[in-house]
Amino acid sequence: MAYKNYPMVSRVIFGRGSFNQLGDILEPMRLNEKAPFIFLVDDVFKGNSWLTSRIPLAYKDEIIYISADEEPKTSQVDELVEQLILSHNDRPSGIIGIGGGTILDLAKAVAIMLTNEGLAKDYQGWDLVKFPAIYHVGIPTISGTGSEVSRTTVLTGPEKKLGINSDFTPFDQVILDPELTKDVPTNQWFYTGMDCFIHCVESLNGTYLNAFSKTYGEKAYELCKEIFLENNLSEKESQDKLMMASWHGGMSIAYSQVGVAHAMSYGLSYLLGTKHGIGNCIVFDHLSEFYPEDVKLFKDMKAKHKIDLPQNICRDLDDNEFNIMIDIALSLEPLWENALGKQWKQKISREKLISLYKKM
Known part of the structure; x- marks a missing residue:
């Protein structure tokens, strides 16, 4: 190998x-x-x-x-x-x-x-x-x-x-x-912070996981929980720790890969121009069957910081537009293989992706 x-x-x-x-x-x-x-x-x-x-x-x-x-x-x-x-x-x-x-x-x-x-x-x-x-x-x-x-x-x-x-x-x-x-607006701070959190979730739950990725991913995951769920950090401590969580989260996917949320958010971004961080949040909110405990944590973080995600952004799309998003998402094969294993094509269908996109 x-x-x-x-x-x-x-x-x-x-x-x-x-x-x-x-x-x-x-x-x-x-x-x-x-x-x-x-x-x-x-x-x-x-x-x-x-x-x-x-x-x-x-x-x-x-x-x-x-x-x-x-x-x-x-x-x-x-x-x-x-x-x-x-x-x-x-x-x-x-x-x-x-x-x-x-x-x-x-x-x-x-x-x-x-x-x-x-x-x-x-x-x-x-x-x-x-x-x-x-x-x-x-x-x-x-x-x-x-x-x-x-x-x-x-x-x-x-x-x-x-x-x-x-x-x-x-x-x-x-x-x-x-x-x-220091001047990042709260919503933006949350969306990009969750991009880091989702990097870790997808790395730590993926089939590509190894000790290199796990070591970085676990550290960034713990930092995200501390920053977004606890009350005892000063603003400076929070800024310092999130910057290091971002670094470690990036390293965690360096030697592994991201997963379902990133694959699907690429579809949203390509078709609707949805920004990457908020796109990941919109998708991840609906991925309980793939990442049950982590989606629950995400919802807790969202509630704590009073974040209202955009709803129904796919409501007016036609079949052709759904197919464009699905083609983009499915083209990211390493992401699906990491998320679901080598037999991922048997586990995810176009119908399944349409049903998920329709919830967003």
Whole structure:
């Protein structure tokens, strides 16, 4: 048996205020004065001098503000790459993503596509990237997605929602500064936190489970329970712990896989544009037969934080639209095999998926 040789983030810095060290970290990585660092920044920080004034711009460095209102698209990656090639004579010294999962995934994808020919959609899948990405840095400003540690960048393409999964995807450097998450709205905090919780549930209940995944998954799972169900954490402790839960949750699926909730939420995201975190929550709410104890815990967390999930988002869909979602979900075969085993096709039917989607 051949075991996966998994690439890790090679350098990581953790601590409140560690964002201030970004300039020192980037300086030795600058190729020359004409090769800029490109900062892809969530546009919620536009005009927020508390963060933006600390971005260490020099020479031809550039900030590009990006809306995270929609999931990242392959076409968006292609447009950004083209914009960078046309506006700078030299290849950038590096891409720095500052934001949530959407921005981090875009940063990873742009870094890859600056060194690989063709369109981003050509690389949706497993191990299709041929050349190393340029230097890229991830700085999460919201915790839970695990994008800061994963070897995938999830993109919606013209035909599917699927990641660029490759050994060249992970960041070269990550800065984990919990202080950057201080202004996240409660709903958003919950949805991305639950993305982490669901990573752990699907990893720990999957057939791919092994000691590597289990060790990380169990730690992140316990942290999520502490953060979302107990009352004794200060705001700072909660921020610190959720940032580490996100890291461990991302690591737990590195050497295993996610499951039913992620597969089905990809369908929602592709057809309806549902954001990843909330999509996972909407699906997971209806998966008691797959993850009974964990769905009960999820409902307790939802009640504790007074979260009202959108209802009936699939109410007006026709048969063709249901089939599009089901095709997307079923195309993610490793997720189903992890969730239900090698005989998963005997255990899940299109009718079953339609009945589940109709509840959402």
